[in-house]
Amino acid sequence: MTTELLYRADPYARGCAARVLAAGPEGVLLDRTVFYAQAGGQPGDTGALEWDGGSMLVARAMKGPDDTVLHLPAEGSALPPVxxxxxxxLDWALRHRHMRMHTTLHLLCSLIPGAGVTGGQIGAERSRLDFDLPDPPAKEWLTERLAALIAADHPVGERWITxxxxxxxxxxxxxxxxxxPRGAGRVRLVRIGPEDAPVDLQPCGGTHVRSTREIGRVEVTxxxxxxxxxxxxxxxLAGE
Incomplete structure (x- = not known):
């Protein structure tokens, strides 16, 4: 069994119809989903499943076996019939904040070229990246440069390479x-900026906004x- 990952084709899809393949306390497995499963520092989506006669709050989406997504039920929630x-x-407001944050972290990477990223975490209220770097730029400089990249309204796209x-x-x-991740024969690249002169280009499986202006105002704190x-x-995300 596999789950069709609809967010890969359209990260702005907020919902979908799906068939229940399996259901238990470990999670609900669907044949297709808009829920992003936690990976790469990006939290799993939350939201709800609804069916005739019932509903289930999704506490988090996690990766399951064999390219599936498990929708974890909130405590006390009913399970849909197989x-x-x-x-x-989706809880769209939360997902969209994660998309804005994730795209901002890519921009942050572009401002510190050559330094390896040793860790990171995306959150709705605060996000971070760790760099293998002895002397980082000042937080005021980083905030100003991020603001300029966001205001430039760079497009965000993707392509696949082997x-x-x-x-x-x-x-x-x-x-x-x-x-x-390897084994599928190809890797997804996320690009910010034009194809011939990208601001940032790196492998990534997460969800992102369509253009940098959509991020809004950010601050390195x-x-x-x-x-x-x-x-x-x-x-x-400043001012919110």
Missing amino acids: GSEVRAS EAELDNQPELVRTLSVQP RLENKGKQNRRVYIV
């Missing part, structure tokens, strides 16, 4: 602790020393 048709609906092509371009991989050459950079 074989039934449900309506899967694993062999990625092997020939190792500089595309910025993360040191987590490598792009804090820099932390997390080791000999590990510098943590925190960002927030």
